[in-house]
Amino acid sequence: MTVNQRTVIHCDMNAFFASVEQSARPELRGKPIAVVGSGGRPVITTSSYEARARGVKTGMAVWEGRRLCPELIIVIGDNKKYQHTSTEINRIFQDFTPEVEAFSIDESWLDITHSLKMFGSAETIAYQIKARIKHQFDITCSIGIAPNKLLAKLASDLQKPDGLTIIKPDDVSRILEHMPASELCGIGKKTAATLRLMNINTCGELGRCDEARLTRKFGIIGRRLMLMGQGIDDSPVTPFGEEDEVKSVGHSSTLERDIDDPLEIRRFLLQLSEMVGSRARRYNVAGKTISLYVRYADFFSSWGKQTTIKRHTNQSDEIYRTAVGILETVDLEQPVRLLGISLSNLQHEVEQLPLFIEDRKKLEATKAMDEVNQKYGNMVVTLGSLLPGKEKRGNHVIPPSWRPDGIKNVKCT
Structure with missing residues (x-):
């Protein structure tokens, strides 16, 4: 089967965060609302279609949104709620095909090529997906159907909200x-x-x-x-966890909004470093190579760089400082949509009692933090000295746990 014979769906949830809030809180339905970050920053993450009709847009300052729409209702975002909803939506997708790739928390591609005989047609699948999401969550989505991922995403953008657009090969x-x-x-x-x-x-x-x-x-x-x-794109729909295997421990996270503030980026890097370090310690591995991956807001533009340090480590602070060092060598061309950190060049069974007293104290403190974070969640406890800027808390990262197939396994040398 050639690439052009594929049938790909792109599903884009409409005003996702705002729609989830309106579904969960009936008093917000039909009203102009704006969702802001969980850290309370005065920037609008997304707005409802009622607010968009008044000119309120993503990335706009709250004061500007209220100037355009004085009755605008501000809602503090709830990442866990959005992650849960996204997880359940992706499970709906998997009822139609195992080939589901989550592009972001509110967008996914589905390769339904091998599902057509079972369900009848791509249009039938699309309408069933829309109906199930509406019935289960009372929110809408726009769907594009096309021969590849590039065109399917283009199609989903053509009719919003609640649209369905089909681009046939002969019409490209x-x-x-x-x-x-x-x-x-x-x-x-x-x-x-x-x-x-x-x-x-x-x-x-x-x-x-x-x-x-x-x-x-x-x-x-x-x-x-x-x-x-020319509308040509041969990239496959790749379910999470089935990417090319790498011998590393890594975490990548899609941010709840595109960011370009260096301090915010460093806060996210700290969270990712904690996740990578914690898992490396859990599996009793350490690595010498730290890699930083950045995907820009336009999705296709990205870069990755790595640094090899002198000794193997699984300490979050060393991973974080190395990642920040890599970041400082690059001039960011666009706002950032996704960040990733990985630890490679791994060594097994690395735990041993440090020689120096200060290192022993650090190891015990790290173990205590791991125990607390494993029990209560990532970043409940972290090293305060590492937190950049004045803010000491504020998790704005949509973590990998929302993806339909969970987090990537550890692969070791």
Whole structure:
């Protein structure tokens, strides 16, 4: 079966956080609400469609939202509620196909190619998904159906809220011919601006552009951009836990909103370092190579760098400081959507009594923190000296636990 014979669904929950709040609290239904981060920062994470109709948008300051909509209701976000809902929604998806890839907490791809004979048609599957989500959670989603992930996501964006759009293989060229290139997932503001300077505005123009010209300007992604303009995308729908295996202990987390504040990014890195260090200690492994992975807001743009230190470690503070050191060598080009830290070059059965008294005290303190955090949850206790800025608490990370298949297993050398 060729890639073009695939049938892929992209499901995008509509105003997810706000919709979950309105479903859970009947008094908020039909009213303009804005969800803000659990740390109380005055930035709107998402807004209901009633608020959007008044101009209230994601990333807007609360004061600005209230200026546009004086009756705007501010709701403090509840990450656990959103994670639970997302988990259950992904379980619904798995009733139709095992090939489900969670793109973010409110978006997933489903490869339903092998499910069509069982359910009849892609459209039937889509309507059943929409009905079950509406019945179980009283929220809506927009669904796109297409031959690949790129086009399925494009399709889901075309009719919101509660839409269903199908892009058939024979219609791809016609639909893309006059579609702005910036509408494609993976072409962010910076790339779109560069393309406009090259007199490339539409997908049709991008798909016909000389590959060498794009490569000279964009490097190795030039060919990918040309193929995107043609609607070609051969990337598979990869269920969580079935990615290429790596011999490492790692955590990656999708943030509840795109961020570019260096202090906020460091807070998230601290949480991830705690998660990686805790699991490494639980499995009694330590590593010498710390890797940092960053995915930008446009999804396709990302980078990863690593550093190898002198000795094996599974201590969260060392992992954190190394990750921050890597971050400081890079100028971030866009707001960040996902962060990941991994520990590799692993060594087994590393636990031994440290030689120096201070190191022994540190080890005992670490064990005590692990016991508390395993019982009550990650980051209940952490090293206060590591927390950047004045804020000492505030978990804004949507952790990997919400994904349908749980967290990635440890792979050791």
